[in-house]
Amino acid sequence: MKRSEETTTLYLLDGYSIIYRSYFAFMGRHLSAPDGTNVSALFGFFRTLFSILDEYRPGALAVVLDSRVPTFRHEMYPEYKANREKAPEELHAQVPMIEEILGVMGMTVLRKDGVEADDIIATMAERCRKKDRPCVIVTGDKDLLQLLGGEIRMLRPEKGGYQLIGRDDVFDQWGVEADQIVDYLSLTGDQADNVPGVKGIGPKTASKLLTKFGDLDGVYANLNACSTGERAKLEASREDAFLSRSLIILKKDVSLPPEAPTPVGDLNREAAVPLLLRYGAKALAEQAKGAKISEKQLSRQREKRAEASSVPDELLGEGRYEQIDDLEGLDRWIEKAISAGACALDIETDSLDAMLANPVGFSLAVSPKQAAYLPLIAEGQRKFDDDAVRERLVRLTSSPSVRIIGHNFKYDYKVLRRWGVVTKNLAFDTMVAAWLLDTTANSYGMDPLAASLLGYKTISFKDVVPKDGLFQDISVETATRYAAEDADITFRFYELFRRQLKERGLEKLFFELEMPLVPILAEMECAGITLLSDRLEAYGRELEKDLGTIEDDIWQACGHSFNINSTKQLQQVLFEERKLTPIKKTKTGYSTDISVLEELAREDVVPLLVLRHRSLAKLKSTYVDALPKLVNPETGRIHTQLIQTGTATGRLSSKDPNLQNIPIRDEDGRRIRSAFVPAEGNLFISADYSQIELVVLAHLSEDPELSQAFRSGGDVHRRTASLIFDVSEADVSSEQRRIAKTINFGVMYGMSAFRLSRELGISRSRADSFISAYFRRYFRIQSFMRKVVQETEQSGVSKTLLGRERSIPAINSRNKTEKAGAERIAVNTPIQGTAADIVKLAMLAVSRRMASEELKSKMVLQIHDELLFEVPFDEADRMEGLLKEEMESAVKLSVPLRVSIERGGSWGDLH
DNA sequence: GGCCGCACGTAC
DNA sequence: GACGTACGTGCGGCCG
Numbered sequence: 001m002k003r004s005e006e007t008t009t010l011y012l013l014d015g016y017s018i019i020y021r022s023y024f025a026f027m028g029r030h031l032s033a034p035d036g037t038n039v040s041a042l043f044g045f046f047r048t049l050f051s052i053l054d055e056y057r058p059g060a061l062a063v064v065l066d067s068r069v070p071t072f073r074h075e076m077y078p079e080y081k082a083n084r085e086k087a088p089e090e091l092h093a094q095v096p097m098i099e100e101i102l103g104v105m106g107m108t109v110l111r112k113d114g115v116e117a118d119d120i121i122a123t124m125a126e127r128c129r130k131k132d133r134p135c136v137i138v139t140g141d142k143d144l145l146q147l148l149g150g151e152i153r154m155l156r157p158e159k160g161g162y163q164l165i166g167r168d169d170v171f172d173q174w175g176v177e178a179d180q181i182v183d184y185l186s187l188t189g190d191q192a193d194n195v196p197g198v199k200g201i202g203p204k205t206a207s208k209l210l211t212k213f214g215d216l217d218g219v220y221a222n223l224n225a226c227s228t229g230e231r232a233k234l235e236a237s238r239e240d241a242f243l244s245r246s247l248i249i250l251k252k253d254v255s256l257p258p259e260a261p262t263p264v265g266d267l268n269r270e271a272a273v274p275l276l277l278r279y280g281a282k283a284l285a286e287q288a289k290g291a292k293i294s295e296k297q298l299s300r301q302r303e304k305r306a307e308a309s310s311v312p313d314e315l316l317g318e319g320r321y322e323q324i325d326d327l328e329g330l331d332r333w334i335e336k337a338i339s340a341g342a343c344a345l346d347i348e349t350d351s352l353d354a355m356l357a358n359p360v361g362f363s364l365a366v367s368p369k370q371a372a373y374l375p376l377i378a379e380g381q382r383k384f385d386d387d388a389v390r391e392r393l394v395r396l397t398s399s400p401s402v403r404i405i406g407h408n409f410k411y412d413y414k415v416l417r418r419w420g421v422v423t424k425n426l427a428f429d430t431m432v433a434a435w436l437l438d439t440t441a442n443s444y445g446m447d448p449l450a451a452s453l454l455g456y457k458t459i460s461f462k463d464v465v466p467k468d469g470l471f472q473d474i475s476v477e478t479a480t481r482y483a484a485e486d487a488d489i490t491f492r493f494y495e496l497f498r499r500q501l502k503e504r505g506l507e508k509l510f511f512e513l514e515m516p517l518v519p520i521l522a523e524m525e526c527a528g529i530t531l532l533s534d535r536l537e538a539y540g541r542e543l544e545k546d547l548g549t550i551e552d553d554i555w556q557a558c559g560h561s562f563n564i565n566s567t568k569q570l571q572q573v574l575f576e577e578r579k580l581t582p583i584k585k586t587k588t589g590y591s592t593d594i595s596v597l598e599e600l601a602r603e604d605v606v607p608l609l610v611l612r613h614r615s616l617a618k619l620k621s622t623y624v625d626a627l628p629k630l631v632n633p634e635t636g637r638i639h640t641q642l643i644q645t646g647t648a649t650g651r652l653s654s655k656d657p658n659l660q661n662i663p664i665r666d667e668d669g670r671r672i673r674s675a676f677v678p679a680e681g682n683l684f685i686s687a688d689y690s691q692i693e694l695v696v697l698a699h700l701s702e703d704p705e706l707s708q709a710f711r712s713g714g715d716v717h718r719r720t721a722s723l724i725f726d727v728s729e730a731d732v733s734s735e736q737r738r739i740a741k742t743i744n745f746g747v748m749y750g751m752s753a754f755r756l757s758r759e760l761g762i763s764r765s766r767a768d769s770f771i772s773a774y775f776r777r778y779f780r781i782q783s784f785m786r787k788v789v790q791e792t793e794q795s796g797v798s799k800t801l802l803g804r805e806r807s808i809p810a811i812n813s814r815n816k817t818e819k820a821g822a823e824r825i826a827v828n829t830p831i832q833g834t835a836a837d838i839v840k841l842a843m844l845a846v847s848r849r850m851a852s853e854e855l856k857s858k859m860v861l862q863i864h865d866e867l868l869f870e871v872p873f874d875e876a877d878r879m880e881g882l883l884k885e886e887m888e889s890a891v892k893l894s895v896p897l898r899v900s901i902e903r904g905g906s907w908g909d910l911h
Numbered sequence: 912g913g914c915c916g917c918a919c920g921t922a923c
Numbered sequence: 924g925a926c927g928t929a930c931g932t933g934c935g936g937c938c939g
Contacts, residue, residue, distance in 0.1 A: 565933055567918060586918065593919060618920055621932055647928060651923085658930045661922035669921080693923090749926035758925090817924055828927040832923090836928095864923045864928085914938085923928080 008059020010128055010261065011052065011155075012121050014139030015065040015109075017192075018048050019098065020084065021140050021157060023091045033279040038090040042098050043281055046272070048157060050287045052138060053264060055162075056155070062261035063102055064120050065095075065111040073116065073247050080247060083194045097279070104271040108261035115254050118144060122250035125152050136164070141192050143185055143248050145170050148178040175207030183216040186245040195244045198237040205230060216245055269814065289815065311454060315492045319369035321484035323476055327388055333364050333372050334396050340366040342427070343396065344405040344490040347412045348471050348483050353656075354414035355525070355632050355639045360472040361479060362393075365487035368495060373480040373487075377472040393421045403427035407446050407490045410644070413522040423519065430493035432514050435645035437500055439806050444645050450489050453496065459485055509802050513840055514644065520847050520859070521642045521652070527858045527870070528637030529659070529676055533628035536675045540624040543616050550613045557606050564613050567592050573606070580604055595758075615668065623662065623672045630657050638676075642862065649829050650804045650836040652862055660863045664911060674908030678870045683903050685857075685876065686910045687883040688866040689842075690898040691716055692835045693748055699893040700801070700830055701784030705777055710895040717741040724773040743774050747781065748831050750824030785827045792826040800833035801891070838897070839865060842890035849882050868907070876903060 022044020031040040052058065073080045102109055110120050121137055125147045128135035134151040137144050148154055149167040156163045170178040187206040189197025201209075209226070213219045220238065223231050234241070269288045276285040324330050337343035344365040349357035361378065365371035375383045397404060397416065404423060406412050408431040413423050431444045434453075443449075450456040464474055464482045471479065501507050555561045558577065562569045570592050574580045580600050582590035590596075594614075600607040630638050638657065646653030654660040662676075663669020678684050689695075694716055698706040709719040714729070721732040721740035732740075739760055746756055757767035775782045792798045793812060797805040806829045810822035843862065850857060857875050861868040867887075871879045880901050887899045904910045 563934080566935080568934075588917070591918080614920080618932080622921070622930095626931080643929095646930090649928060651928060653929050655930060658922085661920090661930065663921060665922085746926065749928095751927095752925045754925050756926095820925080824927065832928060835923095866923085912939095915936090917934085917936105919932085921930085 008263070009134040009136055010124070011056070011058035011061040011136045011138060012124055013049065013052070013061060013063045014117055014121060014137065014141060014144065015045075015063045015098075016084070016117060017139040017141045018157070019045050019091070019095065020087070022048065023087070023094075031281075037093070037279070039094060039097070039279045039281065041091055041094040042101075042279060043284060045098055046101070046276065046281070046284050047287070048138075050269075050284070052155070052162070053267075053269075054287075056136070058136070058264055060108075060261045060263050062108040062110050062124070064117040064124075065099075065109060066117045067111070067113050067115050069113050071114050071116055077195075077243060077247055079194055079196075081193050083191075101272050101275045104268070104275065106262055106266065106268050106271075110256065110261075112254065112256065115251075119251040119254050120256065122147055122252045123254040123256055126252040128152065138162075141190075142174075142181070143190055143193065143195075143250070145174070145178055146181040146248075146250065174203065176210050180210050180215065182245060182248050183210055183219075185248050186216050186241050187219070189244060190248065193247070195247050196237070196240040197244050198233055198241050200233040201230070201237075216241060311496065315368050315454060315495055316456075317369065319365075319371055319485065319488040321480055321488070322372040323480045324372050324374040325383070327384070327392070329372075330374055330389065330392055333366070333374075334392060336366045337364060337396060337402050338399060341401060342366070342403040342405060342491075342494070344371075344407075344487045344494065345396070345409075345412065346406065346483065346486045346490060347415050348479070349415055350470050350472060354411045355418070355528075355635070357415050357418075359415055359419055360470075361483060363480075363483040363487035365484070365491040368492045369488055371484035371488040371491070373483040375472075375476050375479055378474070378476040378479055380473055383476075390420055397421055397423040397425060399425060405430065405490055405494045407431050407486070407493065408444075410518050410522045410525070413519060414526055417522070417526060426518060427515065428494050428498070429515065429518055430490050430497055432518065432644055433497035433501060433510060434493070436506055436510055436514060436804070437497065437504065439648045439650070439804075446486060446489055449493065454489070454492060456489065456492075458489060504805070505803060506805070509804055513802065513837070513844070516844055517644065517840055520843055521644060524859050524861070525639050525641060527860050528632065528635055528639040529860050529870070530636070530679055531627055531631055531638050532675045532677055533631055536624050536628055536672070539671055539675075540620060543620040543624060547613060547616050547620065550609055550616070554606060554609045554613065557609070564610060565617060570610065574600065574604075578604055578606060580607070619663065619668055619672065623669075627657055627672075627675070640861075647836075648806050649833040650800060650840075651832065651864060652836075654861075659861055662907075670908050672908075673910075674906045676907035677905065682870045682872050683876060683905060684907060684910060685869045685871050685879055685883070685901060685903045686866055687869070687887055687899050687901050688911075689835075689839065689887065690900055692838065692865045692897070693831050694744060695893065695895055695897055696801075696831050696834045696838070697748060697781065697784075698895045700834065701778075701780045702894065703778050703780035703784070705779075706781065707895045710898075713898075717744060720744055720774070720778075723777040724770060739770060743770060747774065748828060750820075750827055788827050788830060789823050792822075798826040798829040798833075800830050800837050802834070802837040804833050804837060806833065835865060838891050839867070842887045843867065845886040845890050846883060849886055853878070853882070855879065855882075868910075871903075 019041045023041035026040035026044045031038065031043045033039050053061070099109065110124070112120060121144060125135050125137060129150060129152060132151060136153050136155050137147065138155045140157055144154060148165070148170055153164060153166045156165060165173070167178045170176070170181065174181070174184065176184045184206050185195065185197065187198050187201045187209065188203055189195050209219050209230070213222050219234065223234060226234065272288045273285045276288055324333060346363045347359050348361045349359055351357035359376055361373060361375040363371055363373040374389070376386065376389065377383065393416070396402060402425055404426045405428040406426065407429070409426055409429045413426065416423060434441070434444045434449055447458045447460060450458045459482050464478050465471055501510050551564060554564060558573055562573060564570060568589070571590050574592065575582050575590050580603070583596045583599050584591045594611065597607040597611045601611065627638065632639055640654045640659045641656050643653045643655060663672055694706070695710055698710055705723060709716050717737050717740045718729050718732050720743070721736040722729045724740060725732070725736050742756065742759055753764055753767040753771055756771065757764045760767065788798065792808055796809060796811065797807050799805050808822050808826050810818050811826055813819045813822060839862065843859065846867065847859060855875050855878070857869050857871040857879050859867060860870050869879060883901060884899050888897050891897070902910045
């Protein structure tokens, strides 16, 4: 729904203010058009205009210009704006150029002969005020400050950006109220308009006098209450002061046509491009074409969001922290936690790796600002009996009457579990909540979140622990300040996020899906997976030998040695020495990626050798050499971290190592999977959702043909081929199936015909016709995609089946490429994200069944649409049945969800 | 020597 | 410009 013009913010851009500012700001840069004309004002003006359009996204904007003929102010005071008139001709010459460009863009320009821009602005602002319509005046001129109040604000250009100020900021900055600005400038004068003021009275004195006497009349009525010096100055310039006032005071009743400025959405920015290029402003022309979503803009949007859900006072300010130094103290805090019903818990350790870390202390918070730290070890000394503390922590983390709150508690869970404490009552992870509320943030660490959401600067770990030092070596006081603060902030996040989750309708997703998943992921990470390092190391030696041979061959062919892993050196060899034709560019040079090398391999041997070298080097460095280093010395297994807050769509990610991208497709890579084996007496069972994303697409789009393809079972790619090529399924060739498969996947990613043609090695027009045949047969898919894009345009978010949201601000970008990219994201997110929702539901269901049936089998990995289990031989049959049942019924869709199950003696045996 | 962006490549 | 989501590696430029 389009917002009514009357309610969108009206931006009034004070043209000459910006033009003058720009001229002088860019004067030193000698900006000139190809014919030598100075364009510094033009350049600066449009840079300002576009950056306001892009950063602030006004609903409507008008440029206001001054009269071309003298106004009543000039009659009153011939020197009025004399300083401006004296500006060089080359500045004035740019005004018509600017106006011409504004004209072709369709920008509303307000100008009236005999009337100052300021008076037009005052009149327009007054109209807004009467209608309660928000209005932002863009100017560097101080006299317009008199208009501020309520919905009328000002955007002042300043070095490096803009400052948006309202009525209250006027006082903070100038020491007088907005409605005293006229009197204030009458005293100080206004350099911009050459208004004299009272000689010798500056900002300080002016604000002092006005605070005392209210206004100019008040000041002159109380001259005898002023100091002798002030009185003398005021008396000497009495006339100037009152003249100044009548010059500064703005008319709010200029007669102007009633029509509203053109909405910004209707502006034709592209039309400015040829003119800007004519003036040699290439970068500006780029900016005119459309907005890049800048970091600045993103952070502005985030600020806005933070502003909107204002932080309650009780979550602001300093906390009061206690140090717990005996068991009685601990007991008191545990009682506090129980009677509060909630407790933020944070463990301090000696390592960032939870699988190696030992607890050195922990902190508790039972309400905002009320927290304590218990040092197990401090200043290098053990302060408590571990067993006594452990016993009490078990009580705290098992009590059904306490809700445990943590920030990234999966880490704490693992440390505690390894220490003999299993958390049963985890209720709220504030890191997971922060992610669910904004899946696109850069970081969910406590320090940045505290800064951005609470405006709170935390003590950083670096500040308290010396480099390469350990937490247990610092003083108890410092440890308490640092650690208790973490628990305190966590509790504050809890208060903040639980409200926000509720407001946003994300409670169910959070409490019933993401939170129960935390201990499951923690258990999977603790379980780990066995790697046969020997097998891998032997493979590594083979690879080394092969790589050496290929390297020699490449060097021989090139006549010299070089680093094959350096794309820069490789570019030189391929494109300069061997004169091969570059196929595509990267930001920094010519690409040497697989597709390029494959193409080049048709005319030269070196690219082929490089391809082989690349693939083996990748295997060796990323997997063969890296994996054995990550075997945990205590468990002898590999414990990946499954990151819950790592993706914008809701998927998990995996790191240290990433076990979600272990090779499977070619034979070389599969040898790496073969090094992953189940524990003695166990086998692996994998359960894999068939075509889950296409099934989700069928469900979400309600496309009858695609749904039918799944209901009838069989091969969906074959079925698709039969539909688009109009042959019976039995007659589908493998080539046709390959094409159908590529389109099936491509559609979900928003693949273009261009890409499809390249991928399949067919012409653009054939690719086009395949795609249209596809959408003809699966006709609801296209309307589904249109609907998703449209809804995302309205709401700014794309959603999954369970209501998970991803914000996509670029969906309303005017930059075509960016807009298209945002549309692909908007369409892909419900598909990928819903599949992620389903797999997570399945993990919960399976895990509950395994617990209730008291099985010893362990879930060890999730690879997006697949779950991997380590299963004792005698549980294999039961597990297979259980998995099929629970996974296929994890969610009820309009199409059947199928799971295929395999078992094997190594990971390499599966699929 | 540490940090970071880039190009590339692996998975789903 | 042209296919979505991740993570890890080596290179090479930058900084101190």
